[in-house]
Amino acid sequence: MGQKFYLETFGCQMNVVDSEQIAALLADLGFCAASSAEEADLIILNTCSIREKAERKVVGHLWRFKPLKEANPELVIAVGGCVAQQEGERLLQRLPHVDLVFGTHNIHRLPELLRRVRRQRERIAEVAFLDRETRLALFPERRSTGEVVRYVTVMQGCDNFCTYCVVPHVRGREISRPSGAVLAEVGRLVGSGVREVTLIGQNVNSYGGNTPGELSFAELLAAVHDIPALERVRFVTSHPKDISQRLIDCYATLPRLCRHIHLPLQSGSDRVLREMRRGYTAADYLDKVARLRSACPEIRFTSDIIVGFPGETEADFLDTLAVVQEVGYADIYTFLYSPRPGTQAPLRSDGLSPEVQQERFDRLLELQERIGPAIWRQDVGRTLPLLVEGESRQGGGQLFGRTTWGRIVNFAGGRELIGQVIPVTITASYRNSQLGEYWESNASVRCYGQG
Ligand code: SF4
Known part of the structure; x- marks a missing residue:
């Protein structure tokens, strides 16, 4: 009987893609997927640390595997992803039954690290960041899985350092994958039956920005769009400050570009946006929304909003509600602000009480409940x-x-x-x-x- 792995993925699309790479590396080592942790020889959690709650959930989850390790000392328990990157060696200290912690830049080393854990009975934390050239050389190639829709990574990391966000600290600086490699991969996926791709990255629309001679994101999108037999293309996530007119024009000129954009607002207050270091005002944001609607009247918007950023006043929050009302989002993903290690915002002393945060959160959801479902109901009968x-x-x-x-x-x-x-x-x-x-x-x- 071959060895079995149990892999659980938390968080965003980047982690989903990383988990595919992990599964492919394990398949090369002869592992096959287990349907539960109980029947696995190797358990891997690919983790997310974007919110404190998500991180607590991962650690709670890891404790649940302790009895399995006690019953089977040969079982290997590994932690990857953003919590692994952020915590490193500390995870090994906190969780004595965990064998391996590997960071976001070390997935390719998983086979070697597992060998060391098994043969030498080492407990290892490997979270070193790689230099740009090595990362570019290691961009994983996607394999065909027989699915109809796939994510394709076009860039990794982020240079924006929004003051609440842990991503640049756990994913590293921004790099753009060469456009030739992206197009070749999409071509291969389409050849194997994929009909829709979503181009992903932490901030896809800054694609190519720090690589002289590279295509812009709008140009890359158009080139992917033109690959024969591809039915649809999407992208996520976009930063409002980096939405160019050329990208807006794509919604008018590329018929297979899906009529949706996820455009994180985070706050509708200019003061809070400044403190978050987002690089746009509410008016800038609304101007881009209006231009996107003008290019594509049927476009629908979704967004991320943080409630209760330190120092957020009632007036700031009302500004957020006003933008939500004006845009008319089909869906929003709302988050209570939670301080993240290494970011700047937690250094502030004017945090809001949990009661105030929750009360605003509930009001925002109540407003969205009146907006979103009405948009989706418009589809009935069409x-x-x-x-x-x-x-x-x-x-x-x-x-x-x-x-x-x-x-x-x-x-x-x-x-x-x-x-x-x-x-x-x-x-x-x-x-x-x-x-x-x-x-x-x-x-x-x-x-x-x-x-
Ligand atoms: S743009 Fe801001 S919120 Fe988005 S990943 Fe970068 S730092 Fe985080």
Whole structure:
């Protein structure tokens, strides 16, 4: 019997991609995936430290594996990702049953590190950052997994150092992957059946900025868009200050670019935005929203918002509510501010009480509850193009796909539809998904919106 690994992933798309790389390295070592931690010879947690709560969750999770290690001393427990990068050796001290801590720049070394843990019974923390050239040379190539939609990494790291954010501290400085490598990878993925790619990075629209002679993000997006047989392209995450007019124009000129943009606002108060070091004002942000809407009237916006940044006043918070109202987000991801190690904001002494934070958080959610669901309900009765991704978690022989706005739609249909863009009539809209109906005759129905 071969060895089995159990891998759990927390956090953002970057961690999802890193986990794919980890799984591919383990497959090369002869491991296969276990369905539970109990049956694994190797447990890996790929972790997120963007919020204090996420980090606490990871540590709590790791304690749950202690009895498994006591029952089976040969079991190897490893921690990767942002908590590993941030905590390093301290994790080994806090968690005596953990064998290996590997940082965000050390995934490629996993085979060698595992060998050392097993053969030499070492406990290892490896969290050194790599230099730019080495990182560029080590950009992992994605392998085909038979899926219809895939993430493609175009850049890593961030140079912005927003005062609340741990990313530059745990992911390192910004590097852009050569455009030739990105295009070759998308071409290979499309050749293996992928129909939609999402270009990912911490700040994708600053792509190429610190690499003389490289394409801009708008140029890269257009080049990816033009790869034959690719049905759709998306990107995430964008920084509002780096949204160029050329990128805005892409929404008017690239029909296969999905009609959605995730544009983190963080705060609607100019004073708070300055303290966060975001590099834009609420007016700048709203101007970009207006220009995007002018280029593409059907575009939908989603956003991240932090509630209770130190020193946030009621007036600041009302400014945030005003922007949320004005933009009309389809969805927002709201976070209570939590201080992160190494960032500048925690050094301030004017933090808000948990009660004030929570009260504002609830008011923001209440406002969004009036805005978001009404936007999704507009789809009911429309026939929309859906890229069918696979079998639905709802079971019952249902399939699922996504609209151009990224909404999951469950519907009844045959497996031969997977990988196709088909017209589906939306019949109901729920909190996180929609229900649709597909008839073959729909194929001739004119769809609303883009593919
Ligand atoms: S742009 Fe700001 S919030 Fe986004 S990853 Fe960089 S530092 Fe963090």
